[in-house]
Amino acid sequence: MTTNSKKGPLNWWKILTIILLFYTLIAGFLFPVPRLPILNESIRNLYFHVPMWFAMIIMLGVSVVNAILYLSKEDWKHDKTAVEAANTGIVFGILGIVTGMLWAKFTWGESWSGDPKQNASAIGILIYLAYFILRGSFSDPVEKAKISAIYNILAYPAFLALIFVLPRLTSSLHPGNGGNPGFNAYDLDNKMRMVFYPAIIGFSLLGWWITTLRIRFKNIEHLIKWGN
Amino acid sequence: MLAQILALIKKDLTLEWRQKYAFGGILLYVGGAIFICYLSIGVRTSQLSPSTWNAIFWIIMLFISINAVSKSFFQERQQRFIYYYTIADPQAFIVSKIIYNAILMIFLGIIAFAFYALVMENRVEDNLLFIFNILLASLSFAxxxxxxxxxAAKAGNNxxxxxxLGFxxxxxLLLLVIKISKAAIDGLDRSLSIDEIAIVLxxxxxxxxxxxxxxxxxxRS
Structure with missing residues (x-):
C-alpha cells in the first residue's frame, strides 16, 4: 500500500514522468530527424512504438518478480502487484502492436504483413490473456494467487523466447532483424537518442504509476466490500 | 532421488499397461485424426505442397500431445495424489512425469509418423533427421x-x-520443430539445423x- 495518499504534492518521480512525457511529445514531433527514403517522418514512431515494448517488458518483469516474491513470502501485497503489473503490461503490449501496425501500414504497405515479430507479440499477449482466464477459474483466493503465480513464472521465459529469440531466426522486415539495420544505424547524430531514452524512462514510469493507481483502487474496492 | 524417479516411471508404465483401453483410446485418436485429414484432402495427396504436409502433421502431433499429456494428471484421482505426496519427493514426482510423458510421446509420434507416411505418402528426404526431430519434439511437448x-488439474480438470494455457x-518450440522438420523434408544439409536444435534444447x-x-x-497447495 502506498503511503502518499495524504500528502498534497505529487512524488518526485510522478513529476519526472509528466515532464519526460511532455518532453517526448513535443520533442518527438518537432525535433529534426534524419531524412531517409521510405521511412520519412514515420521514423518518429521510434519515440512511441519502441518505448511501449520497453514499458511492457518492464511491467511484465515486475509482475514475474512479484509472483516469485508471493511464492516465497505469501504476502497479498505481491499478488496484487503481480496482477496489476501484468494488466498494465498487456495495455502497453496492445498499444505497441497498434503503433507498430500504423507504422507498418505506411512503410510496408499493410497493417498486418505476417512479420514474425508482429506474430510473436500477438501470441505473447495471448499468454497473458490466458493468465487472466486461469485466475478467473479459481474460487479460492489462496489457490488462485499461488497457481497463477506459478503460471506467470512459467510463461515469462516462453514469452521472452517468443519475442527475442524466434524473430531473429527467421527473415523479417522489422528494423533490427534479419540483417536490417536497427535504430542505431539511423541516429548516428545522437539527436534521436536524446528523445528516445527519456521516452523509454517516461513511459515505463507511467506504467508503474498506472499500476500503483490500480492497486490503490483494488484496495479501496476490497475495503468497501469486506470492511477490513 | 534416482531410485524414486525410476520407481515412479515404472508405476506409470505399469498403470498404462493395466489400463490398456486408455492407451488404445489415444492410438485410435491418432489414427482417426490422420484418417480424417487424408479424407478431407481427398485422394490427391500428391498435390499437397511439402510445407502443407509438414504443417498438418505437426498440428495433429500438437493435438495428440495435449490429449496424451493431459492424461497424466487427469487420469488419477485427487486422493491418490495425496498418497503420492506422502511417500515421494515432489521433484522426483515431476521429473518422473516428464520422462514418462516423453516416452509416451516418442512412442505415439513414431506411430503417427508411420501411419501418416502410409496414407499421405512419405515426403521426407532425410528420414533419420525427421525421426530425431520427433524425439526432440516429444521431449519438448512433455x-x-x-x-x-x-x-490445469488444480483448476478443476478443465x-x-x-x-x-498450453498453446x-x-x-x-513447435515453430522451431516445424522448421527443423521442413529441413528434413527438403533433405537440406544437417549442419543447417544445428542452430535450431540447440535452441530447442x-x-x-x-x-x-x-x-x-x-x-x-x-x-503443497
Whole structure:
C-alpha cells in the first residue's frame, strides 16, 4: 500500500514522468530527424512504438518478480502487484502492436504483413490473456494467487523466447532483424537518442504509476466490500 | 532421488499397461485424426505442397500431445495424489512425469509418423533427421505440457484451460520443430539445423528447470 495518499504534492518521480512525457511529445514531433527514403517522418514512431515494448517488458518483469516474491513470502501485497503489473503490461503490449501496425501500414504497405515479430507479440499477449482466464477459474483466493503465480513464472521465459529469440531466426522486415539495420544505424547524430531514452524512462514510469493507481483502487474496492 | 524417479516411471508404465483401453483410446485418436485429414484432402495427396504436409502433421502431433499429456494428471484421482505426496519427493514426482510423458510421446509420434507416411505418402528426404526431430519434439511437448497439465488439474480438470494455457507456451518450440522438420523434408544439409536444435534444447532446459523449481509450490497447495 502506498503511503502518499495524504500528502498534497505529487512524488518526485510522478513529476519526472509528466515532464519526460511532455518532453517526448513535443520533442518527438518537432525535433529534426534524419531524412531517409521510405521511412520519412514515420521514423518518429521510434519515440512511441519502441518505448511501449520497453514499458511492457518492464511491467511484465515486475509482475514475474512479484509472483516469485508471493511464492516465497505469501504476502497479498505481491499478488496484487503481480496482477496489476501484468494488466498494465498487456495495455502497453496492445498499444505497441497498434503503433507498430500504423507504422507498418505506411512503410510496408499493410497493417498486418505476417512479420514474425508482429506474430510473436500477438501470441505473447495471448499468454497473458490466458493468465487472466486461469485466475478467473479459481474460487479460492489462496489457490488462485499461488497457481497463477506459478503460471506467470512459467510463461515469462516462453514469452521472452517468443519475442527475442524466434524473430531473429527467421527473415523479417522489422528494423533490427534479419540483417536490417536497427535504430542505431539511423541516429548516428545522437539527436534521436536524446528523445528516445527519456521516452523509454517516461513511459515505463507511467506504467508503474498506472499500476500503483490500480492497486490503490483494488484496495479501496476490497475495503468497501469486506470492511477490513 | 534416482531410485524414486525410476520407481515412479515404472508405476506409470505399469498403470498404462493395466489400463490398456486408455492407451488404445489415444492410438485410435491418432489414427482417426490422420484418417480424417487424408479424407478431407481427398485422394490427391500428391498435390499437397511439402510445407502443407509438414504443417498438418505437426498440428495433429500438437493435438495428440495435449490429449496424451493431459492424461497424466487427469487420469488419477485427487486422493491418490495425496498418497503420492506422502511417500515421494515432489521433484522426483515431476521429473518422473516428464520422462514418462516423453516416452509416451516418442512412442505415439513414431506411430503417427508411420501411419501418416502410409496414407499421405512419405515426403521426407532425410528420414533419420525427421525421426530425431520427433524425439526432440516429444521431449519438448512433455517438458512444456506436463507442468501446464498439473496447473490445469488444480483448476478443476478443465480441458479448455489445458489448451489455452498450453498453446502459447508450446508455440515457440513447435515453430522451431516445424522448421527443423521442413529441413528434413527438403533433405537440406544437417549442419543447417544445428542452430535450431540447440535452441530447442536450451528452451527445454529452461522450462524443465523452472518446472523443477516451481512444482513443490504447486504440490503443497
Amino acid at each position: 517438458s512444456a505440457l506436463t507442468m501446464i497439465s498439473a496447473i 480441458a479448455t484451460l489445458m489448451a489455452i 502459447p507456451v508450446i508455440l515457440p 536450451s528452451i527445454n532446459v529452461i522450462i524443465i528447470t523452472v518446472t523443477y523449481l516451481l512444482f513443490p509450490y504447486l504440490w
